Amino acid sequence: MKPLYVIKIGGNVIDNSENLYHFLKDFTALDGYKILVHGGGKIATQISEQLGIEAKLVDGRRITDIETLRVVTMVYAGLINKNIVAQLQRFGTNAIGLTGADGNFIKAVKRPVKTIDYGFVGDLNNSSVNANNISNLMEAGFTPVFCALTHDGDGQMLNTNADTIASALAVALAKHYDTTLIYCFEKKGVLKDINDEDSLIREINPLRYEELKKEHIIHSGMLPKLDNAFTAIACGVKAVVIGKSDELGKLGNNEPFGTRLSKSNIS
Amino acid sequence: MKPLYVIKIGGNVIDNSENLYHFLKDFTALDGYKILVHGGGKIATQISEQLGIEAKLVDGRRITDIETLRVVTMVYAGLINKNIVAQLQRFGTNAIGLTGADGNFIKAVKRPVKTIDYGFVGDLNNSSVNANNISNLMEAGFTPVFCALTHDGDGQMLNTNADTIASALAVALAKHYDTTLIYCFEKKGVLKDINDEDSLIREINPLRYEELKKEHIIHSGMLPKLDNAFTAIACGVKAVVIGKSDELGKLGNNEPFGTRLSKSNIS
Numbered sequence: 001m002k003p004l005y006v007i008k009i010g011g012n013v014i015d016n017s018e019n020l021y022h023f024l025k026d027f028t029a030l031d032g033y034k035i036l037v038h039g040g041g042k043i044a045t046q047i048s049e050q051l052g053i054e055a056k057l058v059d060g061r062r063i064t065d066i067e068t069l070r071v072v073t074m075v076y077a078g079l080i081n082k083n084i085v086a087q088l089q090r091f092g093t094n095a096i097g098l099t100g101a102d103g104n105f106i107k108a109v110k111r112p113v114k115t116i117d118y119g120f121v122g123d124l125n126n127s128s129v130n131a132n133n134i135s136n137l138m139e140a141g142f143t144p145v146f147c148a149l150t151h152d153g154d155g156q157m158l159n160t161n162a163d164t165i166a167s168a169l170a171v172a173l174a175k176h177y178d179t180t181l182i183y184c185f186e187k188k189g190v191l192k193d194i195n196d197e198d199s200l201i202r203e204i205n206p207l208r209y210e211e212l213k214k215e216h217i218i219h220s221g222m223l224p225k226l227d228n229a230f231t232a233i234a235c236g237v238k239a240v241v242i243g244k245s246d247e248l249g250k251l252g253n254n255e256p257f258g259t260r261l262s263k264s265n266i267s
Numbered sequence: 268m269k270p271l272y273v274i275k276i277g278g279n280v281i282d283n284s285e286n287l288y289h290f291l292k293d294f295t296a297l298d299g300y301k302i303l304v305h306g307g308g309k310i311a312t313q314i315s316e317q318l319g320i321e322a323k324l325v326d327g328r329r330i331t332d333i334e335t336l337r338v339v340t341m342v343y344a345g346l347i348n349k350n351i352v353a354q355l356q357r358f359g360t361n362a363i364g365l366t367g368a369d370g371n372f373i374k375a376v377k378r379p380v381k382t383i384d385y386g387f388v389g390d391l392n393n394s395s396v397n398a399n400n401i402s403n404l405m406e407a408g409f410t411p412v413f414c415a416l417t418h419d420g421d422g423q424m425l426n427t428n429a430d431t432i433a434s435a436l437a438v439a440l441a442k443h444y445d446t447t448l449i450y451c452f453e454k455k456g457v458l459k460d461i462n463d464e465d466s467l468i469r470e471i472n473p474l475r476y477e478e479l480k481k482e483h484i485i486h487s488g489m490l491p492k493l494d495n496a497f498t499a500i501a502c503g504v505k506a507v508v509i510g511k512s513d514e515l516g517k518l519g520n521n522e523p524f525g526t527r528l529s530k531s532n533i534s
Contacts, residue, residue, distance in 0.1 A: 078345025090422040
């Protein structure tokens with residue numbers, strides 16, 4: 001199978017034009033099939049404030065009401081996505097900017113109301129990603145750039161977490177490609193000591209993961225991230241790499257990059 | 268060659284959810300390859316006002332400054348485009364929403380400053396449209412939906428008139444497809460008497476066009492529209508049809524629709 005990288009970037013890349021510039025250059029230099037997934041960053045919050053739309057919270061959880069959905073559709077699919085696409089085109093990546101509605105690539109289910117009505121939030125399931133359609137697009141020569149929006153197939157756009165989208169894409173496409181999922185964030189990877197960037201753990205396999213949890217080296221915020229990563233690996237993704245966005249170039253140069261999670265590492 | 272329809276809609280369809288619903292249903296029912304091009308409507312103006320951005324005019328001409336470009340990128344490529352795509356998906360059209368930056372489909376040149384600096388406005392030329400890339404996308408099973416934005420190939424988005432985009436797409440794709448360009452607007456077509464919808468002229472060829480101009484039946488606002496249409500025909504487009512958006516269904520049923528401009532009509 002041909003190699004595919006699914007790479008997710010968040011606010012620390014999107015909100016900083018210099019970081020974004022270097023990241024997109026490194027992204028272009030990477031060989032093979034590629035999919036970029038981006039979140040929202042601070043711009044959506046800024047535009048919401050300018051439009052006088054207050055962030056709605058219920059029990060501390062963020063709610064996507066219809067006004068917020070309009071803003072994120074404008075900012076994610078419009079402003080951020082098309083800026084990234086135009087930059088990638090400059091570097092020579094034949095990017096095409098997408099939501100899950102485009103090409104019916106990602107069909108979500110509006111989150112059912114239990115105790116909290118999250119509003120226009122879309123959850124993904126095993127049949128959400130149309131891997132054949134995405135594969136057709138890539139084989140036609142295009143590099144997909146997804147923002148954090150999906151649809152319900154019945155005309156409604158939905159807000160969906162970018163990490164979740166990246167993971168669902170990687171799992172679904174693992175049947176077609178030798179797929180590596182990469183989460184870019186602000187640290188060099190999984191650190192033994194969060195205050196020491198030199199304490200990077202290079203490789204983690206499921207056995208080592210259990211040890212790291214027992215030793216309380218991995219805890220709190222990192223746990224759901226790594227749990228999701230190992231779930232993706234159990235579902236066929238070759239490896240999940242967690243690394244710093246400005247070091248992506250190392251991957252292209254076959255240098256060690258971030259923390260590599262996989263079934264078969266020797267750790 | 269296979270038939271292709273390039274269909275342009277404007278504010279009277281976009282700003283009215285009922286009109287849009289019926290139009291997109293009729294669009295879906297139309298057989299063959301299709302490209303939809305949409306303008307902006309009133310929403311961009313509303314959002315600009317809400318954000319406190321004043322419309323900039325120089326000598327009565329609208330200027331696209333950087334703030335306005337941000338708004339139209341949000342509204343055209345985000346809000347309007349993705350709403351149309353989600354609706355089309357509901358009806359079964361495998362739509363994919365685009366700007367000219369996506370897939371490097373339409374590369375424009377920032378309008379040179381002569382007496383007026385129009386700002387971030389993109390003009391098109393003979394090599395602007397990448398017909399091969401668009402053809403690849405359509406052959407992969409997707410229906411392109413373009414908004415009125417292009418790029419300069421150097422990372423900059425540009426604002427480009429939707430009529431111009433539709434015409435440039437039709438001309439460029441006429442080498443690959445048997446192309447008909449359709450302008451949907453608020454009237455049934457070209458009328459002998461602008462106040463009488465029953466005075467519709469069914470067909471106009473270049474000879475008849477000259478007569479209609481001499482007789483002052485076609486004048487003022489209609490002249491540039493029809494001049495551009497006949498230019499497109501001279502460049503290989505099979506026919507240009509000007510008709511009412513809510514009558515598009517007639518085209519699918521092979522009933523007469525709007526005013527048909529072509530080289531070879533018997534008028």
